Amino acid sequence: MTAIAEATGQPSEAVRTFLDSRYGRHFADDVHNALYDGHALPDAIAAATKKWMGWKIGRRNSRDYGIPSHLPYLTGFVIHCEIVEEELVA
Numbered sequence: 001m002t003a004i005a006e007a008t009g010q011p012s013e014a015v016r017t018f019l020d021s022r023y024g025r026h027f028a029d030d031v032h033n034a035l036y037d038g039h040a041l042p043d044a045i046a047a048a049t050k051k052w053m054g055w056k057i058g059r060r061n062s063r064d065y066g067i068p069s070h071l072p073y074l075t076g077f078v079i080h081c082e083i084v085e086e087e088l089v090a
Helices: 004-006 012-019 022-037 043-054 061-063 073-089
Strands: none
Touching: 004 043, 004 073, 012 022, 012 073, 022 043, 022 073, 043 061, 043 073, 061 073
């Protein structure tokens, strides 16, 4: 959680919500793939974080989810999951 929070600048509660979402499952798949490739867990998390931070939100995700385009993918979906969670609680 720390690696994602540091990369995105988002609080740990938002990261936890992201990791519990379907998007977090996809992120976990990338961590798992790095583990399978022989990386240690901290390196696998760092690799997945770097990969997701390198991707940018495109027009379709921006339109579908209201995330500003060109925002790093990881940052965008951490924030998106936090907003959705807050809306469900309200």
